[in-house]
Amino acid sequence: xxxxxxxxxxxxxxxxxxGTRTTAGVMIPVLTASWLGHLQAGxxxxxxxxxxxxxxxxxxxxxxxxxxxxxxLLIFLxxxxxxxxxxxxxxxxxxxxxxxxxxxxxxxxxxxxxSVGGAGLLVMILSIDERYDSFQVLRNALLVSGxxxxxxxxxxxxxRLRPYKLLQQALGDALISTASYLxxxxxxxxxxxxxxxxxxxxxxxxxxxxxxxxLVREMMFKTRDIVRESTHTSRILMMIFLDSVDLFERxxxxxxxxxxxxxxxxxxxxxxxxxxxxxxxxxxxxxTGLALQEGRRSRLNPxxxxxxxxxxxxxxxxxxSSMDDSNxxxxxxxxxILDSLKDLYRRIExxxxxxxxxxxxxxxxxxxxxxxxxxxxxxxxxKLLANNLSINSNIFxxxxxxxxxxxxxxxxxxxxxxxxxxxxxxxxxxxxxxxxSLTKQRNIExxxxxxxxxVVGALILWVIRDDRALVGLMIIGMVIAYSMLRVKxxxxxxxxxxxxxxxxxxxKPGDFTEVLRDRLIDTFAGSMIAFIATFAIxxxxxxxxxxxxxxxxxxxxAKYFSFISKPFIAEPLNNLDYKLHRKEAFVQLANLSDxxxxxxxxxxxxxxxxxxxxxxxxxxxMIISHTATLSSYRRLAEEYASDKFKPIIKASLGHLxxxxxxxxxxxxxxxxxxxxxxxxxxxxxxxxxxxxLRELAAGSLETATRRKLSELKTLADQFEYINKISIELEKxxxxxxxxx
Numbered sequence: 059x060x061x062x063x064x065x066x067x068x069x070x071x072x073x074x075x076x077g078t079r080t081t082a083g084v085m086i087p088v089l090t091a092s093w094l095g096h097l098q099a100g101x102x103x104x105x106x107x108x109x110x111x112x113x114x115x116x117x118x119x120x121x122x123x124x125x126x127x128x129x130x131l132l133i134f135l136x137x138x139x140x141x142x143x144x145x146x147x148x149x150x151x152x153x154x155x156x157x158x159x160x161x162x163x164x165x166x167x168x169x170x171x172x173s174v175g176g177a178g179l180l181v182m183i184l185s186i187d188e189r190y191d192s193f194q195v196l197r198n199a200l201l202v203s204g205x206x207x208x209x210x211x212x213x214x215x216x217x218r219l220r221p222y223k224l225l226q227q228a229l230g231d232a233l234i235s236t237a238s239y240l241x242x243x244x245x246x247x248x249x250x251x252x253x254x255x256x257x258x259x260x261x262x263x264x265x266x267x268x269x270x271x272x273l274v275r276e277m278m279f280k281t282r283d284i285v286r287e288s289t290h291t292s293r294i295l296m297m298i299f300l301d302s303v304d305l306f307e308r309x310x311x312x313x314x315x316x317x318x319x320x321x322x323x324x325x326x327x328x329x330x331x332x333x334x335x336x337x338x339x340x341x342x343x344x345x346t347g348l349a350l351q352e353g354r355r356s357r358l359n360p361x362x363x364x365x366x367x368x369x370x371x372x373x374x375x376x377x378x379s380s381m382d383d384s385n386x387x388x389x390x391x392x393x394x395i396l397d398s399l400k401d402l403y404r405r406i407e408x409x410x411x412x413x414x415x416x417x418x419x420x421x422x423x424x425x426x427x428x429x430x431x432x433x434x435x436x437x438x439x440x441k442l443l444a445n446n447l448s449i450n451s452n453i454f455x456x457x458x459x460x461x462x463x464x465x466x467x468x469x470x471x472x473x474x475x476x477x478x479x480x481x482x483x484x485x486x487x488x489x490x491x492x493x494x495s496l497t498k499q500r501n502i503e504x505x506x507x508x509x510x511x512x513v514v515g516a517l518i519l520w521v522i523r524d525d526r527a528l529v530g531l532m533i534i535g536m537v538i539a540y541s542m543l544r545v546k547x548x549x550x551x552x553x554x555x556x557x558x559x560x561x562x563x564x565x566k567p568g569d570f571t572e573v574l575r576d577r578l579i580d581t582f583a584g585s586m587i588a589f590i591a592t593f594a595i596x597x598x599x600x601x602x603x604x605x606x607x608x609x610x611x612x613x614x615x616a617k618y619f620s621f622i623s624k625p626f627i628a629e630p631l632n633n634l635d636y637k638l639h640r641k642e643a644f645v646q647l648a649n650l651s652d653x654x655x656x657x658x659x660x661x662x663x664x665x666x667x668x669x670x671x672x673x674x675x676x677x678x679x680m681i682i683s684h685t686a687t688l689s690s691y692r693r694l695a696e697e698y699a700s701d702k703f704k705p706i707i708k709a710s711l712g713h714l715x716x717x718x719x720x721x722x723x724x725x726x727x728x729x730x731x732x733x734x735x736x737x738x739x740x741x742x743x744x745x746x747x748x749x750x751l752r753e754l755a756a757g758s759l760e761t762a763t764r765r766k767l768s769e770l771k772t773l774a775d776q777f778e779y780i781n782k783i784s785i786e787l788e789k790x791x792x793x794x795x796x797x798x
Contacts, residue, residue, distance in 0.1 A: 066348060067348060071231055072116050073544065074541045075227060076541060077538070079212065079213060080112075080114075080536075084107045084209075088101060102201035107205040108209075109129060109178075110130055112173055113128075113173040117276055118276055125174055129173075132161075132178040133178060133202055133203060134202065134203035138199040140181070154182065154186075157179060158457070158462075158464040161179045162461070163453060165453055166446050180484075181202060183480045186468070222292065222295060225295060226295065227350070227351045228270070229302070230351035231347065232267065233409070236267055236343060238266075240343060241336075241340040243260065247316075247333035251316070257679065264644075265651050267306060298409060298413075307689065308401060308402060310686040315391075319391055322385040323388045325380075332396075335365060335369050335399060346410055346412075354413070355413050355415075362403065373392065390767070390768050393768055398690070452598045456597065463486045464483055468482075486587055493656050494599070494660050501585050505581065507550070508551055508578065511554065511555025514556050515556040516559070516574060519560065529564075535554070599660060600653050600657035603653070604653050604657060607653050608721055608791075610646045611649070612678065612718045612721070614642045614645075615646075615678060618682070618685055619681070619685045621636050623703070626699055626707075627699060627701060627703050647682055670794050684783070685780065687776050688773070710781045713784035717784070739770075743774055747767060749763050
């Protein structure tokens with residue numbers, strides 16, 4: 059692993075920007091107030107800034123503003139009501155329960171709304187150990203909300219100074235993930251490839267690419283200045299994003315029957331050479347992403363063009379010396395993979411050029427479609443809340459679980475003769491998540507991180523006595539904690555525990571072992587409550603809802619395939635509709651893959667029918683890859699469009715529709731054409747193959763027959779692959795529903 063490169067990817071990412079911004083927003087008022095002799099006021103200001111910062115997730119600017127304003131209002135009310143309730147323990151317990159449910163339930167509106175609710179809970183929890191009179195309660199609430207306003211001002215000032223920085227970082231991060239996806243696909247060219255593990259890794263990486271592309275899409279298409287192409291920079295960023303989405307689809311177009319390819323061509327030693335070049339292309343894609351994050355120009359490796367030419371020459375030499383009737387199909391497939399690599403090279407070359415932001419680069423996006431159709435509308439309506447007020451709703455179960463756990467944690471904190479009650483409650487809200495797999499993972503990471511951080515913090519306080527050095531380490535710990543919060547949670551917990559111990563060292567100088575003991579005990583207590591609550595009020599297990607996700611994915615893929623097939627039967631294809639159906643197919647596949655990964659982390663007894671579901675998820679990934687491959691050959695439709703493709707298209711769509719109906723619970727099935735009718739175009743290919751073999755016997759390599767056989771066979775192969783997978787999906791759907 060290149061550790062320097064990994065460090066650059068992390069240090070230039072928007073995660074670090076968020077962490078640094080949060081740390082500055084918290085520490086500036088604390089340090090300033092401390093210098094003026096008002097430390098307690100500074101702590102209240104810092105608390106408000108921290109809570110609002112947690113809602114300032116990367117996204118469209120107006121979403122960020124709305125989230126922060128909502129958080130400021132909520133933390134003011136939460137601080138006020140908590141302060142007035144503290145004198146009445148039973149009233150405070152009721153308030154904790156109501157806040158726990160309400161602040162968790164608004165998560166139904168999405169991640170940002172969930173962060174706003176989290177800010178309200180955080181202020182409430184961190185205020186329950188403080189007792190103030192009425193004036194002090196109001197003063198504290200104003201200070202907390204004032205800290206939030208201060209952070210809002212900092213965040214907006216930074217945005218005005220560098221309006222495109224976060225977008226560039228998010229776009230670079232998406233390209234880096236795309237490069238990782240391409241690097242994993244290169245493993246298929248390794249003779250010792252583990253197909254099952256590689257597909258599993260691809261599914262996980264595809265979810266990451268989708269999520270990151272969706273974030274960029276939201277930031278770009280919901281930011282008015284960018285959509286209206288107000289500046290050269292915004293137009294360049296728009297071009298980079300649109301080309302990066304096409305790049306990801308193009309990467310998926312290299313889908314082949316890799317087992318068959320290895321059987322035919324392993325002896326030629328060509329596949330390892332292809333793998334090496336794919337890895338170099340992936341490195342170039344990663345370099346463009348890193349350059350975008352760092353705000354510099356990237357340059358294409360000048361040797362890459364020569365290496366591509368050398369790879370093509372090697373392919374031609376091996377083909378001329380060893381191609382015969384036993385491996386001709388393999389060489390045809392490899393030829394098209396080579397064409398795909400040439401196309402990837404040209405796309406990467408263009409992305410490198412874009413990173414210069416040169417004004418000479420043409421950025422005419424006037425022909426681009428209606429961007430608003432590519433993003434989901436953000437609407438807040440009461441109907442969504444009402445629909446989720448049901449025990450069948452996962453967010454409702456989660457909200458009840460959080461509410462009861464917080465009340466239990468509060469009463470436990472009153473019983474225990476030591477510790478701080480807020481740390482138990484803080485542990486509970488951090489660990490409890492709507493999905494079991496996330497709760498389980500957070501529980502383990504929270505415990506491990508707290509114990510590790512406690513050891514590291516103790517060593518620091520034991521070895522270092524200089525206060526300035528300790529303040530520096532505390533600030534570094536805050537930056538690491540807030541920047542790692544959504545990337546590597548355990549690292550964030552370690553850093554958070556360290557800076558909290560140092561902070562308490564300043565607040566209460568003396569023996570830090572008492573604080574250390576309290577943190578460990580409270581963390582363990584909170585973890586146990588969260589663990590028990592997860593089983594007492596279980597979430598909806600993934601096997602209970604994954605069938606619907608499978609149905610959605612198959613239906614979306616059927617529409618995607620239906621649209622991309624139109625040019626091959628001489629029907630017009632609307633480019634906007636094609637792109638919308640492509641996006642929807644990718645979204646549904648990502649949702650399915652994500653749910654399956656969560657299912658694998660659930661208790662084994664809840665992993666029902668996991669083998670069949672795994673086969674279906676992989677089949678869905680393969681069918682969308684072959685459909686993407688088919689889309690890359692649209693230029694061939696002008697020459698080869700024919701009614702001969704209609705039977706196999708109709709049959710494939712029929713199998714997919716049957717699979718979706720079976721998953722929906724329907725017993726009806728369409729009459730599907732038999733195999734002989736599906737593959738009528740194969741007769742023409744057999745004749746072309748015989749003619750090509752006669753040409754090879756006569757020593758003729760580059761002929762019109764070679765070109766036609768190669769192109770027509772490639773099209774037929776993709777239709778046949780899709781047909782076979784659709785049949786398999788129909789069978790697997792039948793097995794899945796019959797085992798219910």
